[in-house]
Amino acid sequence: MFTRMKELLDLASEQKLPISEVMVQREVEETGKPRQEIMARMQAHLATMEAATQEGLAQGERSPSGLSGGDARRLRDYYASGRSLLGRQGDLAASLALAVSETNARMGRIVATPTAGSAGILPGVLMSLREHLHLETEALLAGAFTAAAIGLVIANSASIAGASGGCQAEVGSATAMAAGAAVELAGGSPDQVCQAVAIALQNVLGLVCDPVAGLVEVPCVVRNGVHAVMALTAADMALAGIESVIPADEVIGAMNEIGNAMPRQWKETALGGLAVTPTAICIRDRIRGQGEGL
Amino acid sequence: MGYRSAFDIIGPAMVGPSSSHTAGANRIGQVIRQLAGAMPEVVKVTFFNSFAETYKGHSTDRATVGGLLGLRTDDPRNREALELARQSGMKVTFATGRLDGYHPNCVRVEAQEGPGDAVNAVGVSIGGGRISIIELDGYKVRMSGEYPTLVLRHIDRVGVVETIGAILARAGVNISHMEIDRKRRGGEAIAVVELDQPVTADTMDSLRQGLPLLTIKQLEEV
Numbered sequence A: 001m002f003t004r005m006k007e008l009l010d011l012a013s014e015q016k017l018p019i020s021e022v023m024v025q026r027e028v029e030e031t032g033k034p035r036q037e038i039m040a041r042m043q044a045h046l047a048t049m050e051a052a053t054q055e056g057l058a059q060g061e062r063s064p065s066g067l068s069g070g071d072a073r074r075l076r077d078y079y080a081s082g083r084s085l086l087g088r089q090g091d092l093a094a095s096l097a098l099a100v101s102e103t104n105a106r107m108g109r110i111v112a113t114p115t116a117g118s119a120g121i122l123p124g125v126l127m128s129l130r131e132h133l134h135l136e137t138e139a140l141l142a143g144a145f146t147a148a149a150i151g152l153v154i155a156n157s158a159s160i161a162g163a164s165g166g167c168q169a170e171v172g173s174a175t176a177m178a179a180g181a182a183v184e185l186a187g188g189s190p191d192q193v194c195q196a197v198a199i200a201l202q203n204v205l206g207l208v209c210d211p212v213a214g215l216v217e218v219p220c221v222v223r224n225g226v227h228a229v230m231a232l233t234a235a236d237m238a239l240a241g242i243e244s245v246i247p248a249d250e251v252i253g254a255m256n257e258i259g260n261a262m263p264r265q266w267k268e269t270a271l272g273g274l275a276v277t278p279t280a281i282c283i284r285d286r287i288r289g290q291g292e293g294l
Numbered sequence B: 001m002g003y004r005s006a007f008d009i010i011g012p013a014m015v016g017p018s019s020s021h022t023a024g025a026n027r028i029g030q031v032i033r034q035l036a037g038a039m040p041e042v043v044k045v046t047f048f049n050s051f052a053e054t055y056k057g058h059s060t061d062r063a064t065v066g067g068l069l070g071l072r073t074d075d076p077r078n079r080e081a082l083e084l085a086r087q088s089g090m091k092v093t094f095a096t097g098r099l100d101g102y103h104p105n106c107v108r109v110e111a112q113e114g115p116g117d118a119v120n121a122v123g124v125s126i127g128g129g130r131i132s133i134i135e136l137d138g139y140k141v142r143m144s145g146e147y148p149t150l151v152l153r154h155i156d157r158v159g160v161v162e163t164i165g166a167i168l169a170r171a172g173v174n175i176s177h178m179e180i181d182r183k184r185r186g187g188e189a190i191a192v193v194e195l196d197q198p199v200t201a202d203t204m205d206s207l208r209q210g211l212p213l214l215t216i217k218q219l220e221e222v
Helices: A005-015 A019-031 A035-058 A071-080 A088-105 A121-132 A137-157 A167-185 A190-202 A220-239 A248-261 A278-293 B019-036 B049-054 B060-068 B076-088 B160-170 B201-210
Strands: A109-111 B013-015 B042-048 B091-097 B105-113 B119-127 B130-136 B139-143 B149-155 B175-182 B188-195 B213-219
Touching: A005 A019, A005 A137, A005 A190, A005 A248, A019 A035, A019 A137, A019 A167, A035 A071, A035 A088, A035 A109, A035 A121, A035 A137, A035 B013, A071 A088, A071 A220, A088 A109, A088 A121, A088 A220, A121 A137, A121 A167, A121 A220, A137 A167, A137 A190, A137 A248, A167 A190, A167 A220, A167 A248, A190 A220, A190 A248, B013 B019, B013 B076, B019 B049, B019 B060, B019 B105, B019 B119, B019 B130, B019 B213, B042 B049, B042 B060, B049 B105, B060 B076, B060 B091, B060 B105, B076 B091, B139 B175, B139 B188, B149 B160, B160 B175, B160 B188, B160 B201, B201 B213
Parallel strands: B042 B091
Antiparallel strands: A109 B013, B042 B105, B105 B119, B119 B130, B130 B139, B149 B188, B149 B213, B175 B188
16 A cells, blocks of 8 residues: 555556546555445435534534533634634635534544544545535545545655644644645645645644643644634645745655654643643643542 | 554544543453453552653543443543442542653553453553553563554463464465464463454364463454
């Protein structure tokens, strides 16, 4: 299976296909399952992603820990008022990403993309572009497969687990996946997909996994929101013709090196970073006191 | 241990909050439930490393028990798994520990009593909900839960691997991955065979007849 962005790019150029189609054909080959079945499975995942955005926007309640919830709605109401500094498109993507992450924190149903902690970014970007680019279901499916191909490269040559590589492996991978998918959906070339991946990943290198009280809420929820916007920015840069000096595969190599060298307290152990700030310690002790009720 | 499918990245559909600490733990539980062959009634679960630090916040305990109860990763009842276990007559105790040199997300499940078999297994959750059972009753193995899987206990003897291969080949079933380990030369041994499709009851019978088997089980993908 894919281990290099260069490999994806070569396959796409040789066959004159978008990266999404390279992924679908490889999936058919690898699993021996009919194309239709593979498409239906991804379609079901897209439906779950969309339901998770709706559930998050509909639910104003806080999570059981009280640490998250209601912020997706807050951001939506804010941009709807016309005061957004970023603009509606970016805030829409961020609010949808927050919505999925809030649903996740409540133990609601989501799709790991590539993980649950980073599950907001890809749906946030895909669902926000649907309206903007007038995308049909088929295009969203293609976006999901492009994202999968990028995720496979990162997973096979670095990591997608916070416990192995820090948050760069989760939120970072999701950002690169969403950026590449956005480029393809906007009509960019496979090379521009790679550029977006390189640009997005350079901006998440070193990101640590330091969840307060060990919960996938702080800073995970807002990190999903902000990185959905970063994915769109990286996509815009690539579509504008900006090229990364360091090729995507070398950025992924750097990510792997940083992840390996990262101390254990920043890899999902809740023993460092934001997790050991005075406020976080108070929160942790309060939650431990609540025990099993949580 | 490469990632092979688009759905290793986009998926699983799951209840939150963590693919490695919730969905992965649930899948380890589901595999162990199948290895026991029935719902275990007395279970000891020991969380190591990152699992030990954060299992409560990620509901790793509920997810593992949900898997042992046979709940899938996206079943909302995982939330109430501890209560469901009590109602179903499954007694679970939890412990934590440190295992150096092992993956950060590591759990040992000891299914000690119940109508099924006793199982003592170590599972690791390697990211995005993917897992590997790396130890089973003292044997070193590798089992991903992503394929229909045969677990054979047999006597270590010349030709066992060839016979397994030949019987599966006759049935037209391809092997995707295979691991063998043994207690000692000529002693009890294990073969874990991941398949591209499940085998029929007839093929299971052929394996029983053709091999010095102690037990054989077929596990579904989880």
